Amino acid sequence: MPRIAVDAMGGDRVPCVPVAGAVEALSNHPDLTVVLVGPADQIEAELSKFDYDRSRIEIVHTDEWVEMGESPVEALRNKPNSSLSMMVKLQKEERVDGIFSAGNTGAMVAACTVHLRMLEGVRRPAIALPLPRGKTPVMLCDGGANVECRPLHLLQNAIMAEALLRCAYSVESPKVGLLNVGSERDKGHALAKETYQLLEASGLDFTGNVEGCDIFQADVDVVVCDGFVGNVVLKTAEGFSEVLFKTLVSELGSGMADIGVDLAPFKALLNGGLQKIRSRFDYSEYGGAPLLGPKGVCTIGHGRSDQKAVANALAWTLRMIENGIQQELVDSIEREMEHVGSTTVGQRRTGQAESRTSN
Amino acid sequence: MPRIAVDAMGGDRVPCVPVAGAVEALSNHPDLTVVLVGPADQIEAELSKFDYDRSRIEIVHTDEWVEMGESPVEALRNKPNSSLSMMVKLQKEERVDGIFSAGNTGAMVAACTVHLRMLEGVRRPAIALPLPRGKTPVMLCDGGANVECRPLHLLQNAIMAEALLRCAYSVESPKVGLLNVGSERDKGHALAKETYQLLEASGLDFTGNVEGCDIFQADVDVVVCDGFVGNVVLKTAEGFSEVLFKTLVSELGSGMADIGVDLAPFKALLNGGLQKIRSRFDYSEYGGAPLLGPKGVCTIGHGRSDQKAVANALAWTLRMIENGIQQELVDSIEREMEHVGSTTVGQRRTGQAESRTSN
Numbered sequence A, B: 001m002p003r004i005a006v007d008a009m010g011g012d013r014v015p016c017v018p019v020a021g022a023v024e025a026l027s028n029h030p031d032l033t034v035v036l037v038g039p040a041d042q043i044e045a046e047l048s049k050f051d052y053d054r055s056r057i058e059i060v061h062t063d064e065w066v067e068m069g070e071s072p073v074e075a076l077r078n079k080p081n082s083s084l085s086m087m088v089k090l091q092k093e094e095r096v097d098g099i100f101s102a103g104n105t106g107a108m109v110a111a112c113t114v115h116l117r118m119l120e121g122v123r124r125p126a127i128a129l130p131l132p133r134g135k136t137p138v139m140l141c142d143g144g145a146n147v148e149c150r151p152l153h154l155l156q157n158a159i160m161a162e163a164l165l166r167c168a169y170s171v172e173s174p175k176v177g178l179l180n181v182g183s184e185r186d187k188g189h190a191l192a193k194e195t196y197q198l199l200e201a202s203g204l205d206f207t208g209n210v211e212g213c214d215i216f217q218a219d220v221d222v223v224v225c226d227g228f229v230g231n232v233v234l235k236t237a238e239g240f241s242e243v244l245f246k247t248l249v250s251e252l253g254s255g256m257a258d259i260g261v262d263l264a265p266f267k268a269l270l271n272g273g274l275q276k277i278r279s280r281f282d283y284s285e286y287g288g289a290p291l292l293g294p295k296g297v298c299t300i301g302h303g304r305s306d307q308k309a310v311a312n313a314l315a316w317t318l319r320m321i322e323n324g325i326q327q328e329l330v331d332s333i334e335r336e337m338e339h340v341g342s343t344t345v346g347q348r349r350t351g352q353a354e355s356r357t358s359n
Helices: A017-028 A040-047 A072-078 A084-094 A104-118 A151-168 A188-203 A211-216 A227-258 A263-278 A307-322 A326-343 A345-355 B016-028 B042-046 B072-078 B083-092 B105-116 B151-168 B191-199 B212-217 B227-258 B263-276 B307-322 B325-341 B344-357
Strands: A005-007 A033-038 A057-061 A098-101 A126-131 A138-141 A174-180 A205-210 A223-224 A289-292 A297-300 B001-005 B033-038 B057-061 B096-102 B126-131 B137-143 B175-179 B205-210 B222-224 B289-292 B297-300
Touching: A005 A017, A005 A084, A005 A307, A005 B222, A017 A033, A017 A057, A017 A307, A033 A040, A033 A084, A040 A057, A057 A084, A072 A104, A072 B033, A084 A098, A084 A104, A098 A307, A104 A297, A126 A151, A126 A227, A138 A151, A151 A174, A151 A223, A151 A289, A151 A307, A151 A326, A151 B222, A174 A188, A174 A211, A188 A205, A188 A326, A211 A227, A211 B227, A223 B205, A227 B212, A263 B307, A297 A307, A326 B016, A345 B126, B001 B016, B001 B307, B016 B042, B016 B307, B033 B042, B033 B126, B033 B297, B042 B057, B057 B083, B083 B096, B083 B105, B083 B175, B083 B297, B096 B307, B105 B263, B105 B289, B105 B297, B126 B151, B126 B227, B137 B151, B137 B212, B137 B227, B137 B344, B151 B175, B151 B191, B151 B222, B151 B289, B151 B307, B175 B191, B175 B212, B191 B205, B191 B212, B191 B325, B212 B227, B289 B307
Parallel strands: A005 A033, A005 A098, A033 A057, A098 A297, A138 A223, A174 A205, A174 A223, B001 B033, B001 B096, B033 B057, B096 B297, B137 B222, B175 B205, B175 B222
Antiparallel strands: A126 A138, A126 A289, A289 A297, B126 B137, B126 B289, B289 B297
């Protein structure tokens, strides 16, 4: 009986959205038990709106929570009993099999890194950001967990995201591309060049460099980058889409009025079309973004997640648990690190990378 | 009488587009003389289509040119007489006041860096990418010239882009923002944190960090980043727009058909609206992207530049020449480096940065 803890106070609309999403997940997955962490009275008030099997919901009470804009470091220090920290502790004590929060991403990464520690062989956490594309997503990794990357971290981002796609998303042989400023192998900064060589020495299906323009129409399954670039890419796409909405609505709207077309059905269509576009980089379709590396199955949702997004997030978290993602990550890291180490070129390179990446 | 050299073989459609753009620029600017560099017979054939003052066009003949996809390093090595290299040599010998190419960006950066050397006090070249926004652009700097950045390089990117906006774009007190993964001052990697302190110690109007989502709706005039991130941001926006076009046309198109609306006027509107969106990151509106740092007024155009874009590029290059951009850059670098050095915090920080950035 898998158990997943949910941060009832994580997200833009709390606790209503996390609670509603949890109840929806229960009805979809008969085996699941959900542990809601947050103020018991508020959670109970939300729960009273639904019809559900009470034996499959538990509440862990706390009066503290982390705000969306709060400094992760200060939140961790000053709010040891926040719903987020309490949830992470449940995972640490193995009282749950996985955790989910649509709250403060930085605080979630920090809490998981500090309290859960890393899986054997893993150096740094990485957010695997699933960008919708046909049947299976493109996995952008790292989406922002680790902004200070070494080549070895990027190699491990690739290994973990590839293992995730195989294990939980049923992609048979995921192809890996390295985000760079050009397609040729000698492109980019030292970080990119050294990572290229590590990826080449690995057993992964590494197909070479990909560029920014390829991210949303990639013929690879994993796009590897450091967390700084991943964060900027994600937010650039989000910001660009905002500007786009405004420009399109005003340009097309006034144009349609000029030629005497009724605007009502057009606006509905436009909204539908734009929603589809938004979903190109809105990971809610894939139930949030897995945080890979920490000892625990951790999923991070977007602050603006709705009930369906939360339910999807829990469905994918459950799938990771049931498919044994933790063991798969450990095995993949061990296998690939050994592979890179045993390759002649790889041996030298890994040695270099290791010496630079020692904590 | 300002003279600008144009790479007649730089761009997707050559020599027709560069030649047509040059002729258009001549008619807009009675003082201008253009030097077209490329195969004389092909250039003459294009010129024969136009009515213009022959005394204001010169041709420097060469049979060699750099292809768009060619390796910059190899192009420089193997094609010393390419139209691009010949053009750069004209600038070096001060036979022209400025140069423009819509060809291979990497080759242009490499040729200018190697042959022209840097202005006094400038460490590295940077592409100032003007992103259209109302009356004046947001200047993203560096757009991809220098992928291996130190804090001092980022400080100089800010100084040069700010000087450019004042000198050539008539922005009175440009505000400077640092592209980062969050708005708080302690965000980001070491490069971002150290750059933050340098910018703070400078005399620039530095307003703090900006995020990816702010680039296209920024309330700053300069967005500072390293060339790796700048390139990825630009290409991500371009790629995202491609996907967007396809999704919108198919989604809206089929929707309109379903409700029985005539598609023809709609498609025209959609194209117009999308064109406006494309122009949000298409620097052709501002006549290409100035390459700041080398001893010479150098402008880089997008490969897909049309006649109007080339004419605009030459207009802005002319404006930079007439407003004395080179001296302004040297003065600004000297003033700000002194300012940062004289600030207590700055002195220490610059010292650190200097020691790391020595060639």
